[in-house]
Amino acid sequence: MKESDFAGPPAKILGAGTPAPEFTLNTTPDQVLSLSELRGRPVILVFYPADWSPVCGDQVALYNEILPEFREYGAAILGISVDGVWCHAAFARDRKLHFPLLSDFEPKGAVARLYGAYREGEGISDRALFVLDADGIIRWSFLSPIGVNPGADGILNALESLDSRSAPARAESFRADAPEMRP
Amino acid sequence: MSEGQLTPPVTARDHAAGPEEAPVTLVEYGDYECPYCGMAYLIVKEAQRELGNELRFVFRNFPLAEAHPYARAAAQAAEAAAAQGKFWEMHDMLFEHQDALEAEDLLAYAKSIGLDMQQFARDLADPAYTKRVRDDFRSGVTSGVNGTPTFFMNGERYDGSWANKAAFINRLREAARQAAETSA
Numbered sequence: 001m002k003e004s005d006f007a008g009p010p011a012k013i014l015g016a017g018t019p020a021p022e023f024t025l026n027t028t029p030d031q032v033l034s035l036s037e038l039r040g041r042p043v044i045l046v047f048y049p050a051d052w053s054p055v056c057g058d059q060v061a062l063y064n065e066i067l068p069e070f071r072e073y074g075a076a077i078l079g080i081s082v083d084g085v086w087c088h089a090a091f092a093r094d095r096k097l098h099f100p101l102l103s104d105f106e107p108k109g110a111v112a113r114l115y116g117a118y119r120e121g122e123g124i125s126d127r128a129l130f131v132l133d134a135d136g137i138i139r140w141s142f143l144s145p146i147g148v149n150p151g152a153d154g155i156l157n158a159l160e161s162l163d164s165r166s167a168p169a170r171a172e173s174f175r176a177d178a179p180e181m182r183p
Numbered sequence: 184m185s186e187g188q189l190t191p192p193v194t195a196r197d198h199a200a201g202p203e204e205a206p207v208t209l210v211e212y213g214d215y216e217c218p219y220c221g222m223a224y225l226i227v228k229e230a231q232r233e234l235g236n237e238l239r240f241v242f243r244n245f246p247l248a249e250a251h252p253y254a255r256a257a258a259q260a261a262e263a264a265a266a267q268g269k270f271w272e273m274h275d276m277l278f279e280h281q282d283a284l285e286a287e288d289l290l291a292y293a294k295s296i297g298l299d300m301q302q303f304a305r306d307l308a309d310p311a312y313t314k315r316v317r318d319d320f321r322s323g324v325t326s327g328v329n330g331t332p333t334f335f336m337n338g339e340r341y342d343g344s345w346a347n348k349a350a351f352i353n354r355l356r357e358a359a360r361q362a363a364e365t366s367a
Contacts, residue, residue, distance in 0.1 A: 058330055064249050066324055096249050148342050149329035151187070156324065 013116040013128050018138045020045070020130065021114040025102040029085045033078070033100060035136070042075040042162055044155055045130040047117045049146060051083045051091035051101075059127070059149045064097050066152050073159040075131075078102055082109050082124055117143070131158040133165075187327040187340030193241050198270045200231070201239035206362035207355055210241040210335040212323040215258060215277040216251035216284055217331045224278040226348050233352050237359045242274060244319040245331050253284035256307075258316045260289040263306035264298060272296040337362060 014020070020043075024034040035043070048059055060079050063070075070077055079101040083091070088101040104111045104125065112118040112125035119126055127144040140158035144150035193199065193208055211227065213220040231238055244261070246254035257277050264273035276292040277284065293303045306312060323333070327340050334341040336358045345351045 061247060061250055062328075062330055065247050065320075069321070069324065098249075151327040151329035152324050153187075153327040 013126070013141050013143050014130070014138055015141055016139055020132045020136050020138050021111075023111045023114065025080070025104060025111060026085050027100040027102055028089060033102065038076050039136055040134050042073055042134060042159060043132040043136075044070065044075055044077040044159075045115070045128075045132065046077065046079045047112055047115065047125040047128040047130075048079060048081050049119075049122075049124040049127065050081055051087050060097060060101070061095050062149070062152060064095065064099065066156075067098055069152075069156060070159070073163055075159055080104050080111060080125065082112070119146070129155060131155060131162065133162055187342075189335040189338040189340075190325045191322060192338060193239075197241045197243065198265060198274075199239055199241045200271055202236050203239065205237055205239040205359075206366070207234070207237060207359040208239045208241060208337055209355065210243060212243050212245035212319075212326075212328045212331065212333045212335075214244075214246050214251055214254045214331040215261070216254040216281060217247065218281065220332045221278055221281045223332045223334075223345055224275075226345060226351060229348060230352050230355055234355055234359065238355060243323060244316045245323045245328055245333070246316065246320065247331060255316060256286065256289065257284045258319075259307060259312050260293065262312040262315050263303050263309070264293065264296065266306050266312075267298050267302065269296055269298060 020035060022035050024032050027033045046059070046063065053059075063077060063079075067077070077099045079097075079099065081088075081101070082104050083101075084105050085103045088103055091097070092101055102111075108123065109118045109125060112128075115128065115130065117126040117128035118124075127146055127148070127150060129140075129142045129144070129150060130138050131140040133139050139162055140154070142150060142154050189210055193210060197210075199208075209227070209230070211220075211223065213223070227240060231240060244258040246258045248255045261270055261273045261277060264270055273292060273296060276296060280288065280292070289307070290300070290304070294300060326335065327333075332345070334345060336355065341354070343350070343354060
């Protein structure tokens with residue numbers, strides 16, 4: 001991918017090996033979710049610019065179709081944008097989404113900023129993907145040009161390599177407090 | 184694997200229209216109930232007319248079944264028609280009647296294109312064709328399909344606009360010319 005594909009200066013998104021910053025956001029008007037609640041399984045974080053993009057098979061709709069594939073890896077998926085909870089609720093109902101959309105609404109874009117995925121000028125988050133391992137460490141991240149839906153192949157490849165790494169990790173789980181990071 | 188590469192590449196298993204040795208192969212991942220695919224259908228037809236033997240067109244199924252309740256059965260109907268050598272006849276029929284894709288509609292289309300109705304009804308329920316549609320979908324995910332329709336030109340995902348007919352056809356011509364130059 002060429003640098004010139006990006007509109008504006010490229011954001012610096014967090015990369016592999018970085019512990020994923022903790023956050024707590026609303027998933028519905030009266031429910032909140034903290035990232036740490038998902039410790040113990042891989043997590044896919046999908047930052048996207050806005051609900052209601054005017055195409056069918058947009059990014060979240062695509063992931064909604066691929067949920068069975070993500071579940072094979074035991075992975076949880078969270079969509080995150082700056083849209084408010086009621087907007088997310090209407091969007092999720094309209095598109096029949098079966099995974100949570102988190103509202104990075106107040107302070108606006110605070111979580112996107114933590115991950116380096118906020119677009120200052122426009123006040124929206126970038127199209128950025130993060131795959132976290134069961135310990136909450138970012139193992140793969142990808143920043144897509146804002147106009148290009150990145151698809152799901154990168155996510156699946158990342159989950160696949162996580163899977164091959166976690167087999168020996170499970171066997172050594174009694175050394176779980178060892179400070180060094182597994183390769 | 185790099186991003187946006189057609190995986191697996193086009194093989195004899197695919198439904199293809201146009202010569203195998205055509206300099207440009209256009210692959211579409213599509214959904215018979217998706218209105219954008221319905222628009223793209225007409226543009227692909229035009230591209231086929233304009234490019235003639237320079238173009239081979241391949242269609243793979245990518246039914247967004249959560250959004251489109253009839254898409255999967257429609258895809259399966261096209262596969263069942265393929266079993267009788269009439270994939271493209273059914274493909275056209277489905278895209279020309281996107282607003283009527285219920286079970287009785289599919290049977291009516293099968294009849295009108297002259298399929299053996301007993302075999303069609305049997306194939307429509309055959310898990311082998313369900314799997315075929317599912318396999319297409321998975322290959323799309325692996326290839327970086329990001330919605331419908333998604334096009335691949337000579338194996339590379341095309342991220343440009345297809346709705347601009349002239350630009351799309353020009354891009355195909357350019358791909359044909361590049362392929363002809365590299366093989367010369």
